[in-house]
Structures are given as C-alpha cells and as structure tokens.
Amino acid sequence: MSTILEVKHLTKKFDDNEVLKDVSFELKKGETLAVIGSSGSGKSTLLRCLNHLSPPDSGQILLEGVNINTPEIDINSIRADMGFVFQDFNLFTHLNILENVMFGPLRVRGLSKKQARQIAAAEIKRVGMIDKIDSYPAQLSGGQQQRISIARALALKPKLILFDEPTSALDPELTGEVLSVMTALANEGMTAIVVTHEMGFARSVADKVIFIDQGLIVEQGEPKIMFATPRHERTRLFLSNFVRLE
Amino acid sequence: MEILRILISELPQFAKGTLVALEVLAGLLIVGLVLGLAIALAEIFGNTLIKFLATTLRKFLWAIPQLVLLFLVFYLPFDLNRMLAAIIALGLCSSAFQSQIFRGAILSIQSGQLEAAKAMGLSKPKIIFYIVIPQMIRLSIGPWTNEFSSELKDTSLAYVVGVVEIMRNAKYIIAYTYGNTAAVYLFVGILYFTLTRIGTSFFYRLEERLWVPGFEKRSG
Numbered sequence: 001m002s003t004i005l006e007v008k009h010l011t012k013k014f015d016d017n018e019v020l021k022d023v024s025f026e027l028k029k030g031e032t033l034a035v036i037g038s039s040g041s042g043k044s045t046l047l048r049c050l051n052h053l054s055p056p057d058s059g060q061i062l063l064e065g066v067n068i069n070t071p072e073i074d075i076n077s078i079r080a081d082m083g084f085v086f087q088d089f090n091l092f093t094h095l096n097i098l099e100n101v102m103f104g105p106l107r108v109r110g111l112s113k114k115q116a117r118q119i120a121a122a123e124i125k126r127v128g129m130i131d132k133i134d135s136y137p138a139q140l141s142g143g144q145q146q147r148i149s150i151a152r153a154l155a156l157k158p159k160l161i162l163f164d165e166p167t168s169a170l171d172p173e174l175t176g177e178v179l180s181v182m183t184a185l186a187n188e189g190m191t192a193i194v195v196t197h198e199m200g201f202a203r204s205v206a207d208k209v210i211f212i213d214q215g216l217i218v219e220q221g222e223p224k225i226m227f228a229t230p231r232h233e234r235t236r237l238f239l240s241n242f243v244r245l246e
Numbered sequence: 247m248e249i250l251r252i253l254i255s256e257l258p259q260f261a262k263g264t265l266v267a268l269e270v271l272a273g274l275l276i277v278g279l280v281l282g283l284a285i286a287l288a289e290i291f292g293n294t295l296i297k298f299l300a301t302t303l304r305k306f307l308w309a310i311p312q313l314v315l316l317f318l319v320f321y322l323p324f325d326l327n328r329m330l331a332a333i334i335a336l337g338l339c340s341s342a343f344q345s346q347i348f349r350g351a352i353l354s355i356q357s358g359q360l361e362a363a364k365a366m367g368l369s370k371p372k373i374i375f376y377i378v379i380p381q382m383i384r385l386s387i388g389p390w391t392n393e394f395s396s397e398l399k400d401t402s403l404a405y406v407v408g409v410v411e412i413m414r415n416a417k418y419i420i421a422y423t424y425g426n427t428a429a430v431y432l433f434v435g436i437l438y439f440t441l442t443r444i445g446t447s448f449f450y451r452l453e454e455r456l457w458v459p460g461f462e463k464r465s466g
C-alpha cells in the first residue's frame with residue numbers, strides 16, 4: 001500500500017508552551033491510526049496542525065508526497081481533502097440533515113444540487129440515518145449527530161479523515177453506535193487518524209497506534225503488540241490506567 | 247365634537263403623512279441595516295485596522311443625538327432634499343443600534359460551526375454567507391423588531407427638517423384650530439400605536455416562519 005501521509009519533525013508552540021516537539025510518523029492508504037495519550041499531551045493540536053486549523057511552526061506534512069506546510073499551498077483545497085470530525089459534532093443548526101451533508105459537495109466542491117443530493121443520501125444511508133433526512137440537528141441525539149457529522153465529512157470524498165475524540169461527548173450506549181460506524185469505515189478501507197480514549201477501539205480496529213506524551217511520540221506500532229508488551233515505562237503506566245478502569 | 251369633524255376631514259392628509267413616515271422608516275431601516283451589518287461584520291471578522299475604524303464609527307454614531315445628526319445632515323453643503331436628509335441621518339443613527347443587534351446574534355452562533363465550515367475548506371466569505379448570515383437573521387428578528395418600533399416612533403423627528411409626515415399634519419391642524427391640542431395628539435398617538443402593532447405582528451409571524459425545529463420558541 002502507498003503512503004498517503006508523512007509527517008516529519010512537526011513542531012508547534014503556544015507562546016512558551018511547546019505542545020508538539022518533533023513529531024514524525026507515516027500513514028499508508030487505507031490504514032486507521034489511533035492516537036492515544038493523556039489529557040494535554042498534544043493530540044488535538046497534532047490533528048489541528050495537519051489541516052492548519054492551528055498552523056504548525058515547523059516541519060513537513062507530505063500529503064501524497066506533496067508538502068502542504070508551505071505558504072504557497074491552497075489550504076482550503078487541502079482541508080476539503082482531509083475530513084475533520086469534532087468531539088462536539090458542530091453540525092450546522094439552521095440546516096436539516098440532508099442539507100448538512102449536501103453542504104460540502106455543494107458549497108465546497110461546487111457540484112450541482114442533484115449530484116450533491118445523491119452523494120449526501122448515499123452517505124447518510126451509510127451511517128444508518130436515512131430515516132432522519134428531514135430532521136434538524138437539534139432534534140437528534142448526540143450519537144445520531146455524530147454519525148451525521150461523519151457523513152458530512154465523507155460527502156467531501158476526502159483522502160483521509162481526522163477524528164478528534166469523536167465519542168468523548170457521548171453516553172456509553174451512544175458511543176457504541178458511533179464506534180460501529182467508524183469500524184465499518186475502517187473495514188471499507190477509509191484512511192483515518194483517530195484521537196481516542198476508547199482503548200478497545202484502538203486495540204481491535206486500528207492498524208497502528210501512536211502514544212503521545214508531552215508533545216513527543218513515545219512509542220508507535222501495532223496495537224496488539226503495544227498493548228500487550230509496551231516497550232516504554234510511560235506507555236505501560238498510561239495503559240495500566242485503562243486496564244484498571246476496565 | 248368639532249375636532250372629530252376636523253380630524254375626519256383631515257384624514258386624507260394624515261394618510262399622506264403616514265405614507266411619508268413609512269417611506270422614511272423603510273429608507274432609514276435599509277440604510278441602518280446595510281451599514282449596521284457592515285459594521286458588525288467588520289468588527290467581528292475584520293483585521294485590526296478595519297475593526298478599529300468600524301468601532302470608532304459605531305461609537306461616534308451612537309453618541310450623537312438624532313436631532314443633532316438630522317440638522318447636521320440637513321445643513322451639509324449639498325443639495326439634499328428634506329426626506330433624503332432625514333433618511334440618511336436617522337439611518338446612520340439606526341446603524342449603530344442595528345450593528346449591535348447583528349453583532350450579538352453573530353457572537354451567539356456556536357463557534358464550533360464556523361470552525362467546522364473552515365475545516366471543510368470553505369473560504370471566509372462563503373462561511374459568512376452560508377453559515378453566519380442565515381443564522382444571524384433568525385437570531386436578530388426579535389431584537390430587530392424592537393428597533394423597528396423605536397425607529398417608527400423616531401420618524402416623527404423628521405418634522406424638524408420640514409418633512410411633511412404625521413407630526414407635521416398634527417402641528418398644522420393645531421395651528422388652525424384652537425384648544426384641541428390634546429385631542430389631536432391623542433389621535434396621533436393612536437395612529438402610531440396602530441402602525442406599531444401592525445408592524446410588530448408582521449415580524450412576529452416572520453420569526454415564527456423562520457423557526458428551526460428543535461429550538462425553543464420565544465414565548466409571547
């Protein structure tokens with residue numbers, strides 16, 4: 001499989017706070033990468049640097065071999081190719097479900113209404129929400145809203161999708177329905193980076209996992225191996241918290 | 247009741263005056279809306295310089311009494327007709343108020359939605375047009391209705407620069423009948439009340455129509 005994303009020596013500071021210190025990793029097409037780490041370790045910042053919601057200070061981000069961390073790049077076209085799913089859904093409250101999912105194809109891709117509607121209907125079906133097509137976001141549960149926000153990201157036909165703790169705002173029952181949508185996507189070969197505290201998902205669905213601590217990648221590798229035999233003391237400590245919780 | 251007969255015979259004049267008042271109202275609300283929206287967008291989305299200029303303009307317009315601005319515009323060395331002068335002056339005042347209404351509405355839109363639109367690769371003008379403005383309109387109608395009724399009343403100020411609106415009609419009748427001043431103003435008061443009720447009920451209905459399912463309705 002070909003490499004779709006390569007991150008080299010990425011750094012990001014907020015004032016004096018070095019949030020990312022020399023982060024490097026790569027991702028192959030079709031892979032699901034789980035990013036784990038404690039609160040404040042820089043996981044969200046890493047995702048937000050990738051699509052320049054927070055522009056990185058230095059380093060390279062190669063998307064299909066092209067460095068997108070340069071001023072010449074048209075960041076909006078890059079963003080359209082990298083879906084982003086937020087912890088708190090952020091659906092457009094004045095639009096119904098169909099319009100929310102049509103929004104990307106219509107307003108970002110510039111497709112016709114008819115094409116946009118077709119794409120949107122297919123993506124809404126994919127996340128199992130076709131019966132809610134005329135509802136408004138405020139009428140849906142958190143889990144349903146998150147599934148629609150995934151459909152909204154998919155409708156742009158992105159090269160990869162970034163998920164920032166997509167289930168952290170949800171009750172355990174609702175977490176399950178979102179994780180199963182994400183698992184299906186992973187099995188269909190969608191490329192994704194998932195920041196998550198769901199260790200079960202990271203272990204069983206991800207192809208690769210990165211443990212990040214204080215802005216540094218401490219350890220990365222195959223999830224089954226890393227969860228069973230962490231090589232670093234910090235990874236072991238972090239994972240032991242979850243074992244105790246489970 | 248002599249005064250009733252006079253008022254009835256003056257009804258055609260009042261009708262004309264009312265039309266003029268409504269024209270001034272429409273004009274000043276449009277001037278206030280366009281400039282107010284521009285100020286609000288500039289204050290929220292503009293760079294430092296634009297922000298500064300917009301805020302300064304708003305504070306300036308906010309601080310000047312409407313009467314002062316009316317005379318100021320009217321006595322500018324251009325050939326403005328009375329009605330246009332009134333529309334511009336009152337519209338400038340209204341823009342300061344309307345900008346605050348729009349600003350409040352825009353700031354109450356969840357910032358996450360704007361970030362989501364940005365993350366989809368939408369340009370800033372498109373975010374403003376497709377996400378900010380539609381939500382702003384719905385959120386603004388309530389406070390904007392208050393501004394509408396207060397500006398309806400303020401059209402009566404236009405008489406000071408000689409616009410023949412409702413107040414002018416009243417002054418005219420008072421000048422040639424004697425001792426009926428209160429009755430004439432009572433009639434004028436009822437006229438403004440009626441116009442305000444008609445206008446506000448229209449905007450309440452509009453707000454109702456723009457209601458998005460799942461949101462709480464404003465009661466009353």
Ligand SMILES: Nc1ncnc2c1ncn2[C@@H]1O[C@H](COP(=O)(O)OP(=O)(O)OP(=O)(O)O)[C@@H](O)[C@H]1O
Nearest residue numbers: 014017019037038039040041042043044045046165
């Ligand atoms: N916009 C910002 N301005 C200043 N500091 C920030 C900003 N965003 C994040 N930080 C800081 O960067 C550090 C990393 O934050 P980040 O949100 O990336 O952590 P995280 O790993 O996603 O944590 P969590 O699991 O709680 O979401 C924190 O110390 C945070 O205070």
Ligand SMILES: [Mg+2]
Nearest residue numbers: 043044045165
């Ligand atoms: Mg985070």
